[in-house]
Amino acid sequence: MMDAGHKTQLLxxxxxxxxxxxxxxxxxxxxxxxxxxxxxxxNLFIEVGKLTRxxxxxxxxxxxxxxxxxxxxxxxxxxxxxxxxxxxxTEQAAHQTLEAVDKAIPAANNLLELTKTVPxxxxxxxxxxxxxxxxxxxxxxxxxxxxxxxxxxxxxxQDLTGQVIRKVTxxxxxxxxxxxxxxxxxxxxxxxxxxxxxxxxxxPLKAEGPQMNAAHKKNVVTDQDDVDDLLSSLGF
Amino acid sequence: xxxxxxxxxxTMRRIIKNLLRDLGFTNTVExxxxxxxxxxxxxxxxxxxxxxxxxxxxxxxxxLKEVRADDALSSLPVLMVTxxxxxxxxxxxxxxxxxxxxxxxxxxxxLKEKIDKIFERIDG
Numbered sequence: 001m002m003d004a005g006h007k008t009q010l011l012x013x014x015x016x017x018x019x020x021x022x023x024x025x026x027x028x029x030x031x032x033x034x035x036x037x038x039x040x041x042x043n044l045f046i047e048v049g050k051l052t053r054x055x056x057x058x059x060x061x062x063x064x065x066x067x068x069x070x071x072x073x074x075x076x077x078x079x080x081x082x083x084x085x086x087x088x089x090t091e092q093a094a095h096q097t098l099e100a101v102d103k104a105i106p107a108a109n110n111l112l113e114l115t116k117t118v119p120x121x122x123x124x125x126x127x128x129x130x131x132x133x134x135x136x137x138x139x140x141x142x143x144x145x146x147x148x149x150x151x152x153x154x155x156x157x158q159d160l161t162g163q164v165i166r167k168v169t170x171x172x173x174x175x176x177x178x179x180x181x182x183x184x185x186x187x188x189x190x191x192x193x194x195x196x197x198x199x200x201x202x203x204p205l206k207a208e209g210p211q212m213n214a215a216h217k218k219n220v221v222t223d224q225d226d227v228d229d230l231l232s233s234l235g236f
Numbered sequence: 237x238x239x240x241x242x243x244x245x246x247t248m249r250r251i252i253k254n255l256l257r258d259l260g261f262t263n264t265v266e267x268x269x270x271x272x273x274x275x276x277x278x279x280x281x282x283x284x285x286x287x288x289x290x291x292x293x294x295x296x297x298x299x300l301k302e303v304r305a306d307d308a309l310s311s312l313p314v315l316m317v318t319x320x321x322x323x324x325x326x327x328x329x330x331x332x333x334x335x336x337x338x339x340x341x342x343x344x345x346x347l348k349e350k351i352d353k354i355f356e357r358i359d360g
Contacts, residue, residue: 094247098254204324205297207290210340211321221321224346227337230323234330 010039058185068178071171079168086161093157096150104147107140114140238263242273242287242299243317248340252286252317255344259351270294274302277309284354289318289325297329304333313354317342 017032118133119126204219214220221227239261243249249266256264265282267273269291276282285303289296296316303309315336316329329337335357336350 091245091247095250098247098250102254204322205328207295207320207325208322209290210319214321219323221323221326221339224339224342227321227326227339230326231330231337234327236330 006039006043010036013039054188071175071178075171076175079171082164082168086164089157089161093154096154100147100150100154104144107143107147111137111140111144237261237283238265238281239284239286240265240267240273240276240282242267242269242285242291242296244268244288244291248288248317252347255347256286256351258344259348270296270299270302273299277303277312278306280308282312285312285314286317287314289316289320289329297325297332300329300332300334313358315350315354317347 013032013035017029017036020026020028020032114133114136117129119129211217211220214222221230239256241249241252241256241264243252243266246268249268253264253266256262261284265276267276270287271293273285273287274294277285285299287296287299294302296318300314300316303312303314313335314333315338316334317338317340319340320326321339326337335354338346338350
């Protein structure tokens with residue numbers, strides 16, 4: 001963009017150049033031509049100077065913001081550790097739960113069998129048998145109680161992993177905000193041009209793990225019934 | 237009946253193993269991806285394959301294709317148990333010759349239903 005003062009100056013030089021040329025005044029024409037070129041150079045210098053100042057400010061703002069350096073050097077590797085921790089903890093809890101179930105199921109089965117062995121009559125000789133059965137029932141019940149309590153305790157992972165996951169999502173949000181800022185700063189220095197959206201080739205067979213918001217995705221089934229319907233439509 | 241369970245998560249292998257045990261299938265072996273599963277399958281003696289899709293090394297869909305391409309294994313019944321729920325994936329698995337497709341999280345009832353159905357078809 002050319003400011004008004006500069007424009008007037010250019011016009012004056014141009015008119016003087018034409019006048020000098022028409023008058024066959026060669027030295028004068030030379031002077032006006034040089035003035036024109038200088039005017040153009042000056043304007044370019046001003047623009048380059050402005051850009052340099054902006055760029056310098058942007059760069060120094062970035063280095064001043066130690067948060068960004070910290071993000072890349074510390075927080076992101078730390079997030080990986082945190083997520084590994086979540087995997088380890090959830091795995092441990094799942095195994096603890098399964099072990100408790102493994103203990104509870106035979107004990108419960110055993111209880112059921114024991115109730116069938118209670119003598120039907122209560123004469124003096126069967127009293128000992130009844131006492132034995134009740135002792136066994138008490139023992140098995142304690143096993144089941146403690147297994148159930150282990151299952152409850154194992155669920156404590158949810159609290160711990162939940163806190164860790166929340167920290168990581170906060171970090172991701174911060175990285176996103178900083179990236180948006182970076183893009184904005186870069187865009188201010190970019191000449192406006194039409195940017196065609198990048199079309200990403202997606203392999204529909206690529207494994208993605210559990211789908212988030214499956215209900216909003218057209219090519220994703222939401223439950224086993226959908227899978228069965230799809231397969232039966234294929235002749236399964 | 238010897239069953240090979242392939243999943244990269246030991247928890248999931250254990251859950252499937254326990255469910256199969258409750259269904260009366262006590263003879264199971266485990267592998268953590270297609271690459272470790274294939275030698276076990278090729279060694280022979282496996283009657284049924286339960287596999288996840290998303291695993292490091294060799295994925296379940298590629299394991300299925302390897303099985304179908306192997307003369308000695310081509311008729312092995314394969315049940316896919318996976319969190320992959322895109323239509324394209326289910327169709328791909330069906331075309332590759334999967335015998336059943338169970339999506340995670342699943343219930344004991346669903347697993348039993350699909351296994352019963354597979355054996356019904358084989359016996360029938």
